[in-house]
Amino acid sequence: IPGGGKKPSQLHKSKADRSGAGKGDLQSTLLEGHGSAPPDLDLSAINGESSVSPSCHYLGVPRKSSPTRSEEMEMMESQTLLLTLLAVKMEKGLARFEEEAEKHLLKLCKEKEELQRKTHELRRRLLLCQKKRELEEALDAQMEMLSPFEAVGERFQEQYRTLATALDATRHELPVRAIHLEGDGQQFLGALLAPGAQRVRPPLLLSPHRSFAQVLELSAEASKEAALINQGVWEEAQGLATPSQWYFSEDSTCEESQGATKSAALPGDSTPLAP
Structure with a gap:
């Protein structure tokens, strides 16, 4: 060409x-x-x-x-790199999501604690209100029951006030009922407080103590005598069986009863007693 x-x-x-x-x-x-x-x-x-x-x-x-082996290796490396990048990105996103979830969960826990505290406070107030209502109902019932006695209580207060006034007016006077005194109580106190009566006052002050001791001794003796009399009357009324069970054993009681039976037999009667 x-x-x-x-x-x-x-x-x-x-x-x-x-x-x-x-x-x-x-x-x-x-x-x-x-x-x-x-x-x-x-x-x-x-x-x-x-x-x-x-x-x-x-x-x-x-x-x-x-494709040759080198091309396949390059392709696999590129795919591996892409997968690695995706995995890293997913891990970062997952970490961010976990952090946000933890914050949200912590917030929910705080809200739960606050709600529980409010619930406990409201429950405590409710129990206090119920107890207060019960006490008010019981107080109302008591007031209804005690309302008729209000007038009696006022009258008792007046009488007690009068008695207190009378006691306050007469608490410095000596009881001179059934006691012979020359003059009134004031003259007797004046005579005791006189300088010449210093030697007479100690026996007079000691005599009430001696009299009180004697009265206690006489009272004890009288109580003892009365107890013995009552015991004798009771033993006579109950017989010998009951006191013997209390004061003696069964063997001594049997022996005493047999001895009493033998002594009760006639002296001329020679009939043997039944065993």
């Missing part, structure tokens, strides 16, 4: 190579992005070239070879 032109076979071969290279680029993009493009798809029309017959495609254009 003159003019340094290319041969038809070389031109056809270069076109086929360009179409194959463009087809390989597009197929690799489709495979990496979507993975849905068929391997024998002819995309020469997209690159601005005319379509080639199937016979020329299968005969003249070689099919793209499978």
Whole structure:
């Protein structure tokens, strides 16, 4: 071919190579992005070239070879890197969510404690109100029962006030009832306090103590005598059986009863007693 032109076979071969290279680029993009493009798809029309017959495609254009091991390793590394980035991002998001959840849970716990405290306070107030109501009801019932005695209480207060006034007016006077005194009580006190009565006053002051001791001794003797009399009357009324059970044992009681039976028999009667 003159003019340094290319041969038809070389031109056809270069076109086929360009179409194959463009087809390989597009197929690799489709495979990496979507993975849905068929391997024998002819995309020469997209690159601005005319379509080639199937016979020329299968005969003249070689099919793209499978990815090598290095390409597969690079692809796996890139996928691993993407997964690692996603895992780190998820961990950061999870940590943020956990922190927010902890804050929210702590807030809920504080609100729960506050509500429990308010509940306990309200329950305590309720119990106090119930007890107060019960006490008021009991007090009202007592007031209704004691209202008729109000007038009696007022009269008793007046009488007690009168008695207290009388006692206060007469507490400095000596009881002179059934006692012979020359003059009144004031004269008797004046005579005791006189200088000449100093020698007479000690016996007079000691005589009440001696009289009181004598009265106590006489009272004890009288009580003892009365107790003995009552005991004798009771023993006579009950007989000998009951006191003997209290004061003596059963053997001594039997012996005493047998002796009393023998002494009660007549002296001239020679009939033997029953055993």
